[in-house]
Amino acid sequence: YYSATILQMSGIRDDRLAIWLSWSTALTNFLFTLLGVWLVERVGRRKLTLGSLMGTCASLVLLAVGFLLAALHTPPVTFHPSDPALANSTCVKYQ
Numbered sequence: 001y002y003s004a005t006i007l008q009m010s011g012i013r014d015d016r017l018a019i020w021l022s023w024s025t026a027l028t029n030f031l032f033t034l035l036g037v038w039l040v041e042r043v044g045r046r047k048l049t050l051g052s053l054m055g056t057c058a059s060l061v062l063l064a065v066g067f068l069l070a071a072l073h074t075p076p077v078t079f080h081p082s083d084p085a086l087a088n089s090t091c092v093k094y095q
Contacts, residue, residue, distance in 0.1 A: 003022040004015075012018045039048060 003025055004018040007018040007021050008015070012021065
């Protein structure tokens with residue numbers, strides 16, 4: 001219901017484009033819902049649940065590795081800047 005508004009808040013300026021992107025998102029949701037119902041009938045709930053659990057675990061591990069790499073390769077940030085008059089004193093690479 002609010003997807004066009006959310007897309008506009010994310011930076012899409014054109015109203016028509018936001019509505020079409022919202023429509024494509026809703027269509028994708030509808031089609032994959034039909035696919036999910038068909039798969040439940042064809043494969044079974046247990047196999048689908050176990051498969052989605054493995055996919056969720058793999059995604060969470062990938063996300064954790066991404067956060068770890070981001071934390072290791074970013075400059076340190078302090079919450080108490082040495083000189084509050086500076087525009088951005090917490091990150092020396094961004095001035």
